[in-house]
Amino acid sequence: MTLSELYNELAYVNHSREKRAYYAQLILNKPSLTELVIEILFMVDDARSPKAGWIAEFATKEDITIILPHLELFTTKMHTVYQDAALRPVSKICEELAISYFKIKNPQTRASLTKIQRERMVTSAFDWLITDQKVAVKAYSMTSLYYLGTEFNWIHEDLQRIMEENYMTSSAAYKARCKHITAWIKRDHKYKNS
Template sequence: MTLEELYKALSFINASREHRLKYANMVLNDISLFPKLLAILFMTDDKTSCRAAWVFEFVCAKYIYAIVPYLDTFTENLHKIHQESAIRPVSKVCEYIAKENYSKTQNTIKHLLNSKHKEHIIAACFDWLINDGKVAPKVYAMETLFLFGKDNAWIYPELTQIIERDFQTQSAGFKARAKKTLKRMKQNLVPDKN
């Protein structure tokens, strides 16, 4: 399937789980489609970009390692994503990557995710957190930043400041995750008594 054929196919899908799963399985069954999916995802002014993002999230949810050869492309272009319905699935994938990076088991992402990749993800997450966007990307960004903050001492104070500043004006969903994140950051900062 060419890029043009994939683009045309994606232009017909809707946000239903059934459609997203169908196309995610198509990509998983022919992984050569993955870079084409990424190319469409980063056509950020095109509405099909959002549809590609929906499929991209489902592909990564089932097989996060599909992204490994494309970590440079993905992280270097994160800042270009601006449509709300593309930001949510992309921010979720950033959370998947962070969780794999901090997994107790050894994996490819742990070995190949470098400081530059992390910088791009962290910058995008802070942008999503401070911009006037929907709650879901903010929640995913909080979790991603919490995880990356384990190795980057400067993240927790910045994240705490943003959460506390925005707390009163945000939704109940934001507040619930914010309380949980603040508590976990505080626990993470407590020095070992050994």
């Protein structure tokens, strides 16, 4: 399948779980299409960018290794995404990568996700957290930053400060994620000091 063929095919993707899963399975069955999906995702002004993001997210959640050969492209361009519907899957992919790297300690993820790429994730996640984004993007960013903060010591302090500053004016979903992240940070701090 060529870029233009895949681009045309994305016209049939919608919000339904069935459609996203169907197209994600196409990618999983033919991993060489992942690079094309990512290219379309980074056509940031295009209406099909979010659709590419949805299937990239679904495929990544199903099999993290699908994104690993494309981490350089993904991490160097993820900060360019601005459409809400495309930014949510990009931030979710970052969360999946952080969990795979730090919590699951997936050997393939750990061998593929470089320090500079993790630093790019930190920068983007903080940008998404402090700018006017939907709560899902902020929640995924908080989780990513929590895990990244287990490597980069300064992150947890800055993350807690931002969560505290925004807590009173934020939604219930944001507050719930803040409580979870704060509890994780306190648990880790207590464990380190015992």
